[in-house]
Amino acid sequence: MxxxxxxxxxxxxxxxxxxxxxxxxxxxxxxxxxxxxxxxxxxxxxxxKRTKKYVDEVMDDWANLAVEGHFYAKKPWWDYHERFAEPLSKIVGALPSEVTVMNTLTVNLHLLMVSFYRPTKKRYKIICEEKAFPSDQYMFQSQVDFHGYKREDAIVEIKRRDGEHNIRLEDVLAKIEEVGEELALVLIGGVNYYTGQVFDMKTITAAGHKVGACVGWDLAHAAGNVKLQLHDWNVDFASWCSYKYMNSGPGNASGCFIHEKHHNDATLPRFAGWWGHNKERRFKMEQTFDPVHGADGWQISNIPILSLAPYLASVEMFDEIxxxxxxxxxxxxxxxxxxxxxxxxxxxxxxxxxxxxxxxxxxxxxxxxxxxxxxxxxxxxxxxxxxxxxxxxxxxxxxxxxxxxxxxxxxxxxxxxxxxxxxxxxxx
CATH class of the missing domain: 3.90.1150.10 (Aspartate Aminotransferase, domain 1)
Structure with missing residues (x-):
């Protein structure tokens, strides 16, 4: 035009x-x-504008039903998060069972690294992009510190070439191949917050898997902003905040993706909590953790309904568009x-x-x-x-x-x- x-x-x-x-x-x-x-x-x-209606509904149910709102609210609180599965799966290109909502972005990335960053003496390095968002940089540093590695050795940044503002795909692929058998995890922002560059997530994911690494994505600037196909790209995990392009309100709840290939892997470690326990048996207060099948099994704490209400208003708008x-x-x-x-x-x-x-x-x-x-x-x-x-x-x-x-x-x-x-x- x-x-x-x-x-x-x-x-x-x-x-x-x-x-x-x-x-x-x-x-x-x-x-x-x-x-x-x-x-x-x-x-x-x-x-x-529709957000207020969704929040007011929760407030009214709280006022009129108190604790009974968990089961008798118009949208019962105990399964409120399940309303996100269909619309969110369309936004990020996933199966409904592969997405959930919980916590906030960096908290979720830390929790997902429990499952997907499992360093060994030989394979312990993390590849990220230069000038990643500071929260990601702090996360990488604290993770490798926790596991007992030296930051300068374990964290590998892909750099821009002199005089260039963006990172070349061929440099990402070359660095993955170079680190090779020492590479435990590739974790990059799907969209760089500073330059707005969108990375070729499909190609980078395949390259990471080729050398035996797990591949995850920080989708803070990508969810609701980029056409994602996380399931088809075979991404291991991803997380995103909801308050940027998805308009859910300041500091609001995060979304998570865990590929279905990991759902039945009993050897995969995770930090467990009550809300990730078998939904049908949750209120029996059993001692042994029995995770919900799918991404919901990575949940830990009771869901913050007042935070989810504006997020639900937004994802339903995305769904209609x-x-x-x-x-x-x-x-x-x-x-x-x-x-x-x-x-x-x-x-x-x-x-x-x-x-x-x-x-x-x-x-x-x-x-x-x-x-x-x-x-x-x-x-x-x-x-x-x-x-x-x-x-x-x-x-x-x-x-x-x-x-x-x-x-x-x-x-x-x-x-x-x-x-x-x-x-x-x-x-x-």
């Missing part, structure tokens, strides 16, 4: 967008008495934002550099923009003028046009605000 940097063209794109109506499903903050242009769904998604429609809008609106950035760059003689891959297959709903010659003052200008975006040192802004609630007109208006911010500095 030949894009145009005009309001009329952007409005026509919105008129043709089958998802445009979903903007009305969300609550937007206000700046200067106007709805903001929201680019930080890769950090915290907006609140869906479908990932194919979301991906089509994602690619289109991200490409339009890319076009707008290049146009403003030309009009202002600036030197923006988009460090996110240009190939749509290697990116999702994020463009990370390196502002050569610009400082934080431009970011501050955007924020004061109703553009909510994200600043990363030294001079990168991350723009995430989430397809559920950003519009093409938002992209056009952002370009005009960005242009005004740059020109105001020039005229001073």
């Amino acid at each position: 030949n894009f145009k940097n005009t309001l009329e063209f952007a409005q026509q794109l919105d008129a043709n967008d089958i998802l445009h109506k979903y903007q009305e499903e969300f609550i937007f903050p206000q700046v200067n008495d106007k709805k903001v242009i929201y680019f930080t769904g890769n950090s915290l998604g907006l609140q869906p 479908g990932m194919d429609a979301l991906m089509q809008k994602r690619d289109s609106i991200t490409s339009y934002l890319e076009f707008i950035l290049h146009e403003i760059d030309k009009e202002t003689d600036s030197t923006f550099e988009i460090i996110t891959p240009a190939n749509p297959t290697d990116r999702a709903s994020q463009l990370s923009v390196l502002l050569h010659g610009e400082g934080r003052s431009l970011f501050d200008y955007l924020m004061k003028n109703g553009v909510i975006t994200d600043w990363r040192e030294p001079n990168v802004i991350r723009l995430a046009p989430a397809p559920l609630y950003t519009s093409y007109e938002d992209m056009y208006n952002f370009g005009q605000i960005l242009k005004a911010g740059i020109m105001s500095k020039i005229s001073v």
Whole structure:
């Protein structure tokens, strides 16, 4: 499509967008008495209006039924999490038995590493990407410390080549082959939080398995943002947070995937708890752990119903839309934002550099923009003028046009605000 940097063209794109109506499903903050242009769904998604209904339902059941809500609520609490199996399995490309919800992301990754990082004297190394999200880095460090290995030996980072912003697939595959029989685990972020690069999860998973390693994925920036096929890709395990692209609320519950090939493996260690015990016998208070079959058998504690209620509201919205429609809008609106950035760059003689891959297959709903010659003052200008975006040192802004609630007109208006911010500095 030949894009145009005009309001009329952007409005026509919105008129043709089958998802445009979903903007009305969300609550937007206000700046200067106007709805903001929201680019930080890769950090915290907006609140869906339907969320309140789901939370109020739990509050009413708690008020009216108290403990009996576990069995007699409109959505009984004791099996509340089971309502996620079907919709979540479609979002991440899994069987319903392969997904569950529990805890939070890094907690779940630690728990999954109990099962899937089982180092030996010979096979103990972990491969991750350079500049992984700090929480993952801390997790790797504490895991290898716990198992008695030296960090500099056990943690192998795949680095970017000099002068490049993204990691090449061939370098990932070469490093996996190089570490070879010493490799216990590959655990990479499916989408790099800083650059927005999407990794070839299918190819990397196969390469890890070829040398005998387990392969897991941190899908914090991928779930609800990338078309995933975790079952078909033969991924061993994965986890994701729900509060970014899936709009479940700050710090909310995490999702987990464990491939069905592991469900009947009695030799696989796990940390056990009451809620992972045989559902039909849970209230018999038996002494010996008998895990639920499937991913639910990795649960430990009672499910936080008030946290799950907004998450359920969101996944049911995803279910009614479908990932194919979301991906089509994602690619289109991200490409339009890319076009707008290049146009403003030309009009202002600036030197923006988009460090996110240009190939749509290697990116999702994020463009990370390196502002050569610009400082934080431009970011501050955007924020004061109703553009909510994200600043990363030294001079990168991350723009995430989430397809559920950003519009093409938002992209056009952002370009005009960005242009005004740059020109105001020039005229001073």
